[in-house]
Amino acid sequence: MKLQQLSILFLYLIMVMSCTKTSKEESVSSPEWNKKVFYEIFVQSFADSNGDGIGDIPGMTSKLDYLSDLGIDAIWLMPMSPSPSYHKYDVVDYTGIHPDYGTMEDFKAFIDAAHARDISVIMDFVINHSGYDHPWFQDAMTGKEAKYRDYYVWANKDSIAEQIAKKETSFDSDNIRQWHPVAGDTTQEHYYGFFYGGMPDLNYDNPAVRTEMYNAGKFWLEEIGVDGFRLDAAKHIYPDDRAIDSHAFWKEFKTEMEKVNPDVYLIGEVWADAGTASPYAAGFTSLFNFDRAFSILESINKEKVVAANIAGHGYEIDSSANLAEVINTSLPWFKKYNAEFVEASFLSNHDQNRVASVLGGDQAKIKLSASLLFTLPGTPYIYYGEEIGMLGMKPDENIREPMLWDKVSFDAMRTSWMEADYSTDTSVTSVAQQWSDDQSIINHYKRLIALKKQEVFSLGDIQNLDYKKSGVIAFTRSYKDESVGVVHNLTNQPVELSNALLDKYTTLVWQEGGVERTASTIKLPARASVVYKK
Missing domain, CATH: 3.90.400.10 (Oligo-1,6-glucosidase; Domain 2)
Structure with a gap:
């Protein structure tokens, strides 16, 4: 090789190394997790690439463009480790991939493809218990x-x-x-075994167990490249009467994970009232807000604003409170333990009846639930299929049914590991059919996701607007110099409101339902929503 060619090659290698270094530096820069929209995937039901009836990792990879087009920029994957069950929450190998789903190389390729689209990936990490067969x-x-x-x-x-x-x-x-x-x-x-005999709880009083799990977590972060974890059953690391020990454990876990990724995203499942859940914030980036999910759906079904709070084995419901006040009261409790705390909001997940079924399959109600989710504070999580109105009621298998990509005769990637009872071609319109319909649920979600990316919705505070009218929820969202006014009609009847509370909010930003505004009034049809800015 000539000297000139060697010089060119040397310069090229320097450029490649420089680009690689820059890329690495960028990858560990602090991501703004509160600006992201998450999408939860049950791999088993999502997309089947090889025709065996079971969803797999290559199938997910093939759907990344769909998620990107929808506006998703973070994915939560339900468990993928070897396990004897369909749900895989009884893990038998903490650093493995279940062979039904593919290989570790498949997973690395998935993560690379997601990152190329600026989509972060977190995975379920089930460390409260192992499987009986471990x-x-x-x-x-x-x-x-x-x-x-x-x-x-x-x-x-x-x-x-x-x-x-x-x-x-x-x-x-x-x-x-x-x-x-x-x-x-x-x-x-x-x-x-808190959950059942097939899931024996691990002993976190044993330092060796903690080391095993810290090493497993670091493996996924450092060797495989995931961006964080959803921590299952975080409240039960120790029995409930040892909550202080659980708080301390998660702080230690977070510290260990940050050693390999300072920006690791950790979200905990702490199914409890805000007072009980808030001390856990010290060990997590984020926690799920179960009260909020119930409040949104209950408000829509009751056609009036309902603030709910987990109490004992049910919910205490306060119809005199409003969601803005509840948020402003409880969020400081979490910020006390973690100033950078990011609240996670959702409508349902793999443990709850699907939103569309809770709302009786009513498309207007389904859209309204999404409108509330995306205009209220919190990092939103979408459960796969929620964006097309998939149905499902417990038992659990029936809220984890196959994703409907197209009509079954055209749907080569629909899984068939189970026969769906709720989400079928006769009850739910598929992704392919909904994309071409501007008024579909999926396009409603796409518009709301774009709205949520605005800083005033992803970062802004919230203040109540009191119209003193049952069935109307109204509030402002403000961030820096920007402020918007939001109004939702929870009822199945049109409402007419005075312009007085929104007199400074004159520019239409977004609406659903054909809202009309005059010099003195705002008229919202049934289940309609509107956003104005100053």
């Missing part, structure tokens, strides 16, 4: 001297006689038995 537990069951015995929580049967069937059901578990025997065991010891 090698650790299989060893632990062999006796008190087993190598991994202390990876789990054990107690003599006599010492827990009153606790064996003591636990009541809760929002995140309908199991009432928390201590479980081992078949054929003569030690008289039971193991602790």
Whole structure:
């Protein structure tokens, strides 16, 4: 090779190295998580690339352009690790990929393809418990001297006689038995499993267990390239009477993950009232707001503003409160523990009846629920298929039915691992059909996602506008020098409002439902919404 060619090659290599360095530096710059819109995927039901009836990672990769077109810029993946169950929350290998879903190389390719589209990827990390079939537990069951015995929580049967069937059901578990025997065991010891016997809880009093999980987390962040985790059952790392220990654990977990990615995104599932949940904020980037989801759907169905708060095993409902005041009251509780806390809002997820079914399949109500979600504060999460109005009611399999990409005769990627009872071609209009309909649910979502990207909606504060009219929720969102006024009609009847509270908000930003405005009034049809700015 000539000297001139070598010089050119050398300069080219320097450029490549420089670009690579810049790219790496950019990848670890602080992402603005509160500006993102998340999309939750159950891989098993999402997209099947090889015709075996089971959703897989290459199938997801092929749908990244769809998600990008919709406006999604962050994905939450439900568990993908090896597991004997369809849902895969009983993990048997914390650093593996279930073979039904593909290979680790497939997953790396998915992450690279997502990042190329500026889409972040977080994955479910199920560390409260392992699966019964995990090698650790299989060893632990062999006796008190087993190598991994202390990876789990054990107690003599006599010492827990009153606790064996003591636990009541809760929002995140309908199991009432928390201590479980081992078949054929003569030690008289039971193991602790909050959710059920097939999911034995790990013992986080054991430093070796903590190290195992920290190493597993670092593997996914550093070796594979995920951007963070959704932490399942975060409230139950220790029993509820040891909540302070749980708070401390998550702070330590966050510190360990930040060692390999200072901008790691950690969102916790803490299904509890705001007062109970707020101390967990110290160990997370974000927490799901379960109260908000219930409040939105309940307000629409009751046709009046409802503020709900988890209490015991149900919800306390306050029809005299308003959502803006509730947000402004509770958010500081979380900020006290984490000044950078990002609230996560949603309508439903894989553990709850689907939004469209809760709202009776009424398209106007479905659109209104999305309008509320995206105009209220919080980083929004969309459960796959929610954007096309997929239906589903428990048991859990029926809220995790196959995604409808097209009519079944044209849908080569529809999964068939289960037969859908709710979301079928006769009950739900597919993605392909809805894209061409400007008034469809999916296009409504697309417009709202674009609206949410405006800083006033992603970063702004909220103040109530009191129209003193049942069935109307109105508020302002403000950020820096920008302010918008938002009005939603929760009822199935048109409402006419005075312009007085919005007299300074004169420019139409967005509307749904054909809102009319005169010099003195604003007229909202049934289930309509409107946004004006100053």
